[in-house]
Amino acid sequence: MAIWNLGSINADLVYRVPHLPAPGETLASLEMSRGLGGKGANMSVAIARAGAQVRHLGAVGPDGGWMIERLLEYGVDTRLIERRSEPSGHAIIAVDDAGENQIILYPGANRAISELALAEQLSAARSSDIFLFQNETNAQITGATLASQRGLQVAYAAAPFDPEAVKAALPLLDLLILNDVEAAQLAEATGLEPRALPIRDVVVTRGVKGATWYETDSGSATDIAAIPSNAVDTTGAGDTFTGFLLAGLDRGKPMRQALDLAAKAAAIMVTRVGTADAIPDLKDIEDRFGPGH
Numbered sequence: 001m002a003i004w005n006l007g008s009i010n011a012d013l014v015y016r017v018p019h020l021p022a023p024g025e026t027l028a029s030l031e032m033s034r035g036l037g038g039k040g041a042n043m044s045v046a047i048a049r050a051g052a053q054v055r056h057l058g059a060v061g062p063d064g065g066w067m068i069e070r071l072l073e074y075g076v077d078t079r080l081i082e083r084r085s086e087p088s089g090h091a092i093i094a095v096d097d098a099g100e101n102q103i104i105l106y107p108g109a110n111r112a113i114s115e116l117a118l119a120e121q122l123s124a125a126r127s128s129d130i131f132l133f134q135n136e137t138n139a140q141i142t143g144a145t146l147a148s149q150r151g152l153q154v155a156y157a158a159a160p161f162d163p164e165a166v167k168a169a170l171p172l173l174d175l176l177i178l179n180d181v182e183a184a185q186l187a188e189a190t191g192l193e194p195r196a197l198p199i200r201d202v203v204v205t206r207g208v209k210g211a212t213w214y215e216t217d218s219g220s221a222t223d224i225a226a227i228p229s230n231a232v233d234t235t236g237a238g239d240t241f242t243g244f245l246l247a248g249l250d251r252g253k254p255m256r257q258a259l260d261l262a263a264k265a266a267a268i269m270v271t272r273v274g275t276a277d278a279i280p281d282l283k284d285i286e287d288r289f290g291p292g293h
């Protein structure tokens with residue numbers, strides 16, 4: 001079995017600044033770092049580190065070779081990632097001494113994925129596979145429709161949130177993952193609480209308060225507690241949670257066990273600074289929680 005992840009690949013360019021720039025101001029940065037990010041790339045890395053096979057569907061520009069190499073090093077199948085003429089997606093992040101930040105996001109190649117190529121790629125998918133997507137690329141509905149037609153389970157991590165994107169995807173979904181802010185926005189846009197959505201499984205994450213899994217067939221709601229952790233940076237906790245949840249399902253775990261694994265991975269992730277490069281693996285989980293994952 002494999003997970004086909006249609007998702008963004010971004011360079012996170014982080015500049016340390018004495019203060020956030022004011023309009024018209026030119027500011028020298030004290031320090032710069034470049035890391036791999038983008039919700040899609042984060043989830044692919046999490047899936048690979050959780051021991052499942054992941055084929056990343058997406059695109060980078062001529063400047064994106066290092067990101068493909070990094071994904072490959074982390075165990076992601078990168079053979080289907082397109083090289084486009086647009087620059088790669090990137091985030092220009094200014095961070096001041098108080099930890100406040102300012103972010104400019106340029107989607108670039110993430111929004112230039114060829115629907116034709118995607119259709120060709122997905123023709124090799126099997127009905128036992130899973131299709132995952134987020135809201136940082138183009139071609140989402142095309143991909144989800146093709147995957148659903150081929151009998152794959154379709155999972156959507158609905159971020160960054162856009163009510164219209166979720167409404168369009170709803171009829172295609174088997175699993176929806178969103179955080180509590182997004183769940184409230186969706187309820188406002190559709191009039192439907194998570195348990196009333198026409199989707200088999202809905203998972204709402206609530207940060208340090210844990211997560212809730214709604215099974216719409218039975219109407220049951222199961223809480224998955226967050227695991228107490230010394231949190232220093234919660235960036236990427238949601239992507240790590242989603243990647244480990246999907247990997248657990250792909251590896252044949254029941255939903256509840258896959259959710260427990262996801263909570264463990266996210267609990268380690270919040271103790272680390274960084275995004276894709278900081279995502280834990282199964283060994284980290286064993287070191288903290290013991291064997292058997």
Ligand code: ATP
Nearest residue numbers: 179205206207208210211226231236237238239266
């Ligand atoms: P992000 O956008 O920052 O990646 P998110 O809003 O999508 O995050 P959250 O709901 O913040 O996702 O977190 C996902 C999961 O991570 C939670 O359900 C929980 O299991 C775990 N988690 C988040 N914050 C903490 C924390 N401080 N301590 C332990 N676990 C946490």
